[in-house]
Amino acid sequence: MENSSPIEQEVEHLFRHEWGKLVAVLTKLFGPQNLQLAEDVVQDTLLKAFNNWKINGLPQNPSAWLFTVARNKAVDVLRQQKRKEEFSKSIAALLQSEYTLVPTIQDIINTNSIEDDQLRMMFVCCHPSLSTEAQVALILKTLCGFSVAEITKAFVTGYDTIEKRLYRAKQSFRENNVQFELPSAAELNSRLDNVLMAVYLLFNEGYNSTQHNNLIRTDLMQEAIRLCELICRSSIVSHSGAHALMALIYFTASRNESRLDADGNILLLQQQDRSKWNITLIQNGIHHLEASAAGETISKYHLEAGIAYEHAKAENYKATNWENILQCYNLLCKLYPSPVVELNRAIVISELYGPADGIKAIEAITQLSSLKKYYLLPATLGELYLQLQQFDKARHYFLEAIALTHAASEKKLLQQKIMQCCS
Incomplete structure (x- = not known):
């Protein structure tokens, strides 16, 4: 607007x-x-x-x-x-x-009683009669005010698919006569994963908006922080994963002021002025990362927070400990495998061993075809082929990425990359 x-x-x-x-x-x-x-x-x-x-x-x-x-x-x-x-x-x-x-x-x-009602609503949305995807979509729609289009982008899926999930979820509430009440303590923790996933997706949409003129949506990021802090303060659920997610959010949000230049152009990690990173948010992240260690399990948020911490503590881009980051991604691929995680791991491999090895890692991704609508796949391939000075291939992939993103700032960055292929 x-x-x-x-x-x-x-x-x-x-x-x-x-x-x-x-x-x-x-x-x-x-x-x-x-x-x-x-x-x-x-x-x-x-x-x-x-x-x-x-x-x-x-x-x-x-x-x-x-x-x-x-x-x-x-x-x-x-x-x-x-x-x-x-x-x-x-x-x-x-x-x-x-x-x-x-x-x-x-x-x-x-x-x-707003906080209690919202916490209760989160767990109601994660009723076991619903699929995991429907639970998360319902939280994003009902508690976070996401449009169907925004949920579609968050799930990298079709608009009709999300509409059907939401319709079936509401129908299931009617058929199962679901009540506005918290489940038993044991069931609460089993539902917590999907509650955290919804907060995670909410934050991601704020950090890198897919449906808005502004790349950074501080309103969504602040709402994700508020909901996650609400969970961390609750006395009825296990806090380990919530603290890990809170750490990840704070570490990531700390870079906001350095992500765009004066003209609104995206600045990638290696281009950012780290003196603009928010030290208070980084310290908050460290506090929650330490608190997350109290649990007995390692969630994906622990590993992703560990990756974000490595970036936060590096004095400059060259000082980044890519070996530690690769270890975290190796564990993510083992414990929580997904094509997006494998793509991110391939980017780390390119940092350590060069663009050619990064491309090989991308080609080896399990279920690579599931990323065909994910603009970061061709954008990454374009960047790696650009580094190899294979400009025709790089330009092809950048054009493909432009067609897959709706964000004006991302399209502008990709156009700049295409210009580099011609220079």
Whole structure:
């Protein structure tokens, strides 16, 4: 929204910050089986905000305004519903009488229990009746305000696929009569992996936006930090993986101020001014990395945080300990294999042994065809062939990468790489 009005910018900002909070409290009221109804009420609330504020200007407390409107809309919805027993079981009886209806809704839709409601919502979204992919997509949609297009990019898959996952997830909530409650302690930890994955994808979209004019979405990054800190503070789940993810997020976010030049061009790691890296965020990362060592297992976030730490502690690009980073990637490939991890490992191999060995490592990737829509595959091949001075091949891959990315800043970088092939 580069050319949007202040009201439009404010609504977009609030959409990201308040969407998940409102959906969580309304789902507590309506029940997960009526998740679509909760989302519809939030959508109507934001639409009313846009229309009202466009005429009257921003209220003194926009967040409180949204909660008041959402509360009033919820009252109207419940008054119109004849079968109130179909809503949350724990409060169904209180919704039957006009005397208790409004006080009950006012008590539920308030800002005092937002963190508890959002934490509960995260684990509700990870109900075992849903596939892993559906669980993560649902968190991104309901708690993080992701569009279907943004989720599509995060999963490197098709738009229709994500729409179907979300539809089936909501249908499963209805069929299984899922309630807005936390599962047993043992089941909580089994669901935690997918909760962390959703926060991880949220942060990634903020760090390297796929659907926005701005490469860096600080609003999404801040929301990911907030949700991850919420998990780290919780007394009901294992914290080791959450601390590792928090460390990874802080180490990565510390580079934000150095990632673009004055003209908005992307600066790759070797070009960045490390004096602009945020020392406070790096120290926060170290704190969480140390806290993550208390667990008995090594998650993928431990290994990725270890990689990010090696970059954070290096005084300059040449001082990077690529051997340690390769060891982390070797463990990732062994414990948590994926074509994207193998691609990143191939880049490290090229740093250690040269571009030709990097290309060989890419060609050896398991299920390489699954990356055919992932722009970083041809972009990486283009860079390696450029280093080998095989300019025709490099140009071919850069053009292929341009066709696969929607980000203007990435297209601009790739165009600059193509110019290098012609010089």
